[in-house]
Amino acid sequence: MTEKEQRLVLGLLAQCSLFQELSEERLQRILPLLKFRQVQREETVLGMGDPSDAMGFLLKGQLKAVAYSSSGKEIGFSLIRAVSHFGELSLIDGQPRSAAVLAVEPSLVAFLPRKPALELMINEPSVSARMMVALTQLVRRCNQQIMLLGYQQAHSRVCALLLRSRHEETPDGLKVLDFPSQREVASLTNTSRETVSRVLGQLQESGVISKKGRSVWILDLPKLEKRVLEGRD
Numbered sequence: 033m034t035e036k037e038q039r040l041v042l043g044l045l046a047q048c049s050l051f052q053e054l055s056e057e058r059l060q061r062i063l064p065l066l067k068f069r070q071v072q073r074e075e076t077v078l079g080m081g082d083p084s085d086a087m088g089f090l091l092k093g094q095l096k097a098v099a100y101s102s103s104g105k106e107i108g109f110s111l112i113r114a115v116s117h118f119g120e121l122s123l124i125d126g127q128p129r130s131a132a133v134l135a136v137e138p139s140l141v142a143f144l145p146r147k148p149a150l151e152l153m154i155n156e157p158s159v160s161a162r163m164m165v166a167l168t169q170l171v172r173r174c175n176q177q178i179m180l181l182g183y184q185q186a187h188s189r190v191c192a193l194l195l196r197s198r199h200e201e202t203p204d205g206l207k208v209l210d211f212p213s214q215r216e217v218a219s220l221t222n223t224s225r226e227t228v229s230r231v232l233g234q235l236q237e238s239g240v241i242s243k244k245g246r247s248v249w250i251l252d253l254p255k256l257e258k259r260v261l262e263g264r265d
């Protein structure tokens with residue numbers, strides 16, 4: 033790796049929430065232990081049930097944690113956005129991988145082998161404290177996902193996902209940040225891509241949202257909340 037590449041990777045690693053309080057010198061010591069992998073869209077990064085040999089860091093791109101039903105249908109657990117860690121669960125409990133991790137788009141990942149990853153967590157209190165926060169957030173997101181999947185109508189599940197997404201106030205309405213592609217929305221809401229397209233179309237027609245390409249704005253928040261509760265389809 034050239035010096036320029038090293039600086040680039042260090043800058044990306046420093047953005048990972050686990051490393052917010054680590055010195056640059058400590059991060060530099062991690063660098064030579066990392067194994068990098070460029071992955072293509074839909075490529076498997078971690079296999080569900082595989083033994084844990086490393087912890088991953090998503091430096092660029094987007095991944096998703098999924099499982100498959102007995103009929104082979106993809107069940108989306110969560111999207112993983114750069115820069116963040118993944119593959120921490122089997123590292124901590126020593127059990128097989130709890131989900132498959134796939135690339136949503138071309139991505140760059142770095143793997144820290146199991147032994148140094150565990151040493152880092154044990155020897156760096158800030159990393160273990162931040163890992164606890166990350167695990168707490170994971171439980172919260174899982175609770176939200178359980179609530180979302182509990183809605184009988186796909187319409188409500190898609191509306192709930194819209195509500196749960198991060199928003200930003202803009203003059204055009206509440207902009208939904210990082211709204212996933214219709215394929216990923218379908219996987220996260222346990223429905224088909226066609227249904228997602230239909231629901232978004234209906235919401236747009238009734239003035240609840242507006243859409244331009246992949247960008248979505250919420251125009252009528254109370255109505256969207258009502259749609260979740262109504263379970264309309």
Ligand SMILES: Nc1ncnc2c1ncn2[C@@H]1O[C@@H]2COP(=O)(O)O[C@H]2[C@H]1O
Nearest residue numbers: 097109110118119120121122129130131
């Ligand atoms: N519900 C979930 N939400 C977010 N990430 C998950 C979820 N389930 C599993 N993962 C991630 O997918 C990874 C699969 O391998 P691990 O079990 O080692 O660690 C897991 C987490 O990093």
